[in-house]
Amino acid sequence: MITDFKNKTAVLTGSGSGFGLECARIGAQRGMNLVLVDVQQDALDRAAAELTAAGAAVLALKVDVSKAAEMDALAQHVHERFGAPHFIFNNAGVGSGGLIWENTVQDWEWVLGVNVMGVAHGVRVFTPMMLEAAQKDTAYQGHIVNTASMAGLLNAPNMGVYNVSKHAVVSLSETLYQDLALVTDQISASVLCPYFVPTGISQSHRNRPNELKAAGTKPTRSQLIGQAMSDKAVGSGKVTAADVALKVFDAISAGQFYIYSHPKAIGSVQVRMEDIMLARNPTDPFNHKPELGVELKKALRG
Secondary structure, X not given: OOOOOOOOEEEEEOOOOHHHHHHHHHHHHOXXXXXXXXXXXXXXXXXXXXHHHOOOOEEEEEOOOOOHHHHHHHHHHHHHHHOOOOEEEEOOOOOOOEOHHHOOHHHHHHXXXXXXXXXXXXXXXXXXXXXXXXXXXXXXXXXXXXXXXXXXXXXXXXXXXXXXXHHHHHHHHHHHHHHHHHHOOOEEEEEEEOOOOOOOHHHHHHHOOHHHOOOOOOOOHHHHHHHHHHHHHHHOOOOOHHHXXXXXXXXXXXXXXXXXOOHHHHHHHHHHHHHHHOOOOOOOOOOOOHHHHHHHHXXXXX
16 A cells, blocks of 8 residues: 655556546646656647646656557656656557447557557566566555456447457456565556546547558448447546546555446446356346437447
8 A cells, every 4th residue: 555655756658638647637746756658749748748837757758558669668768767667557548449340450459559568568668677676675665557447347339349458458457466466565556447437538549540540441330339429428427537536546545456437337247247157148238228229229220
């Protein structure tokens, strides 16, 4: 459990907007050194200017988290400027919808590259640095927070690639927690599983690299429907990214692994677990709101 954040260093991927930016704002308030990482230069510049003005020591770097070499270079820059970091927020993520067989190779490579390999690289490049710092200083404490999603615990239809990526992040994070516990008491981990919260993720296609756009292809009907549903759900969320960021810091202080933005959504996870335990076919995800299922089927079959 960590309660003193002053003068500690945090690396935050996806810090140009959403959860990453809000966690960085809390970090600035608590006197932390901030390493801001994003793939969108203008958003990164705005965040860096704001947090520098707030008094934080800031290192801002444009990095594609899916690229191993860029993450290796990031780790080197962090070490040179601040030494071993104390906190890693592997937060960068992108969204993609549509029927799972309609996703292109490029869709898979983009979403898994950012959502899974981005987290994997963050763990790969920073954990050894943190373990070395812990061995040298018994007072050192560190924590890694990986941003997954409720989509990492459930399997909503028409958003399969995203579901796959976030289930991988939950698995990676649970394993990281257990692996760290084998070798140290000074570093631990958490996984953040937000539900629908207004962030920029529903518009993440704005940062999709040109080489991962399928040339000449137009969004399918299911993908357009998925985008519209995502925009509506995310845009109407009542819990803010700032609310969730505060929950993240509270969880770090409490040594809490699973972090939820909407605890009531866990009921759906329980139903899924019961399906698995009873070898029962997957329960209709629209049981609680049948009209949504009817509407989606009609739209897809129309």
